[in-house]
Amino acid sequence: MTNPIDPGSLSPDQARALFRAGLRVPTAGWCSGWTQANLIAVPRDQAYDLLLFAQRNPKPCPVLDVTEPGAVSAPLFAGDLRTDLPGYVVYEHGEPVAEVSDVTGYWRDDLVSFLIGCSFTFEDALREAGVPVRHIEQGTNVPMYRTNRMCRRAGEFGGPLVVSMRPVPAAQVADAVRVTARYPSVHGAPVHVGDPVELGIADLDEPDFGDPVEVRVDEIPVFWACGVTPQAAVMASRPKLAIGHAPGHMAITDARDSRYLVP
Amino acid sequence: MTNPIDPGSLSPDQARALFRAGLRVPTAGWCSGWTQANLIAVPRDQAYDLLLFAQRNPKPCPVLDVTEPGAVSAPLFAGDLRTDLPGYVVYEHGEPVAEVSDVTGYWRDDLVSFLIGCSFTFEDALREAGVPVRHIEQGTNVPMYRTNRMCRRAGEFGGPLVVSMRPVPAAQVADAVRVTARYPSVHGAPVHVGDPVELGIADLDEPDFGDPVEVRVDEIPVFWACGVTPQAAVMASRPKLAIGHAPGHMAITDARDSRYLVP
Numbered sequence: 401m402t403n404p405i406d407p408g409s410l411s412p413d414q415a416r417a418l419f420r421a422g423l424r425v426p427t428a429g430w431c432s433g434w435t436q437a438n439l440i441a442v443p444r445d446q447a448y449d450l451l452l453f454a455q456r457n458p459k460p461c462p463v464l465d466v467t468e469p470g471a472v473s474a475p476l477f478a479g480d481l482r483t484d485l486p487g488y489v490v491y492e493h494g495e496p497v498a499e500v501s502d503v504t505g506y507w508r509d510d511l512v513s514f515l516i517g518c519s520f521t522f523e524d525a526l527r528e529a530g531v532p533v534r535h536i537e538q539g540t541n542v543p544m545y546r547t548n549r550m551c552r553r554a555g556e557f558g559g560p561l562v563v564s565m566r567p568v569p570a571a572q573v574a575d576a577v578r579v580t581a582r583y584p585s586v587h588g589a590p591v592h593v594g595d596p597v598e599l600g601i602a603d604l605d606e607p608d609f610g611d612p613v614e615v616r617v618d619e620i621p622v623f624w625a626c627g628v629t630p631q632a633a634v635m636a637s638r639p640k641l642a643i644g645h646a647p648g649h650m651a652i653t654d655a656r657d658s659r660y661l662v663p
Numbered sequence: 664m665t666n667p668i669d670p671g672s673l674s675p676d677q678a679r680a681l682f683r684a685g686l687r688v689p690t691a692g693w694c695s696g697w698t699q700a701n702l703i704a705v706p707r708d709q710a711y712d713l714l715l716f717a718q719r720n721p722k723p724c725p726v727l728d729v730t731e732p733g734a735v736s737a738p739l740f741a742g743d744l745r746t747d748l749p750g751y752v753v754y755e756h757g758e759p760v761a762e763v764s765d766v767t768g769y770w771r772d773d774l775v776s777f778l779i780g781c782s783f784t785f786e787d788a789l790r791e792a793g794v795p796v797r798h799i800e801q802g803t804n805v806p807m808y809r810t811n812r813m814c815r816r817a818g819e820f821g822g823p824l825v826v827s828m829r830p831v832p833a834a835q836v837a838d839a840v841r842v843t844a845r846y847p848s849v850h851g852a853p854v855h856v857g858d859p860v861e862l863g864i865a866d867l868d869e870p871d872f873g874d875p876v877e878v879r880v881d882e883i884p885v886f887w888a889c890g891v892t893p894q895a896a897v898m899a900s901r902p903k904l905a906i907g908h909a910p911g912h913m914a915i916t917d918a919r920d921s922r923y924l925v926p
Contacts (some may be wrong), residue, residue: 452729579898
């Protein structure tokens with residue numbers, strides 16, 4: 401399948417129908433004005449530790465909604481969490497065992513799904529402020545990196561902070577900070593501006609998730625906390641089962657971006 | 664014991680030592696610049712439902728810290744949670760069974776303590792903005808009320824929103840909103856301004872917790888979400904055991920108010 405002409409103009413329902421039908425694309429730039437979310441689902445026995453992990457690490461893990469055990473939709477997400485994302489990763493004991501576009505076959509009645517804020521949500525605001533968003537310009541997935549910063553542990557969950565990176569012209573870094581700081585529930589202001597080595601990232605061209613993007617000579621790499629962090633915690637902490645979105649392939653929710661904008 | 668001369672100038676450590684020695688007073692106006700917190704402790708088996716209740720009701724239940732099971736201190740609170748608050752209420756099956764100044768005898772190794780933001784934290788900022796804080800002027804406890812607004816349920820926990828009330832001169836209501844909105848982690852902006860009947864409060868002079876305060880003729884009652892809400896949920900939901908602070912008798916933490924101020 402090819403992309404529809406203008407994914408930015410679709411409603412969440414329309415986008416979810418395309419994904420349910422099998423379209424597999426990163427969702428940056430999709431459904432302009434609608435909040436996107438990371439998914440991480442774990443059995444009820446692990447849900448307290450994961451919720452506490454999110455509470456202790458609010459920058460990478462801002463919780464937007466949590467389902468009842470086994471539920472496949474949520475107040476924020478009227479679709480079906482098993483089929484309506486463009487891609488999933490299934491983990492068993494921390495190992496990715498499947499990358500699929502439908503997790504119905506893996507679903508269990510005790511799975512608790514967490515919807516966690518995603519920085520794609522503030523990309524419309526960045527673009528409105530004139531800040532370029534390179535991965536959207538390039539039509540690729542955002543680059544994401546494991547860092548050397550460890551999250552605060554909660555029960556069985558610990559692991560590294562994961563970040564997304566957008567190259568920003570030096571003269572616009574302040575704008576990028578100012579604009580994104582107004583969206584604290586979808587990662588907010590950057591966690592790091594500049595030298596990737598300080599985050600333990602050896603080579604920007606080799607992201608751990610997503611695709612590399614061009615960083616131009618007048619641009620500074622700017623790093624935001626990323627909702628793939630719980631999946632890094634799953635890989636580090638090896639719970640029996642977990643289901644996440646494929647990085648960059650988000651849940652498109654029924655909440656407006658403006659809901660997460662602070663005055 | 665009588666109050667020390669200037670409770671506002673004490674450090675958290677000094678205040679906690681006085682409370683540990685048996686002083687029982689409401690803490691509004693104490694330890695200027697230091698964040699105050701509500702306490703609710705429940706057995707580990709109920710902790711997921713309570714954490715989810717807080718996540719689903721962030722306005723009354725902004726979580727500042729959660730302890731490990733059985734722990735009596737926390738990164739935010741270097742004191743002893745069993746002795747260093749000026750008052751506690753112990754609940755069994757939702758009934759208050761003891762109001763004491765030391766809960767060491769009730770403590771269990773599986774108790775998880777939640778520290779939840781308290782509106783006392785922004786009262787310094789209100790006073791700096793020239794907004795009167797009547798219960799501090801009167802030297803009484805803040806009045807708190809159960810409302811007719813129900814919280815969003817989580818597992819076994821549900822119940823009414825509890826609010827605190829401060830009378831504000833009509834010309835200063837906007838200032839009170841503006842100042843407190845900047846502290847979202849300690850209840851933020853008011854949930855209601857004006858007629859108490861709309862919240863199901865029949866008589867301001869009969870608060871459910873704390874003391875009544877004078878409302879002058881040019882003043883409007885302004886209501887903020889209150890961290891006693893989890894105790895109302897405990898009373899409604901009847902878990903086997905819960906320990907809370909005595910309303911208005913808060914945990915004084917080692918965090919600065921400025922930590923919870925948003926730009």
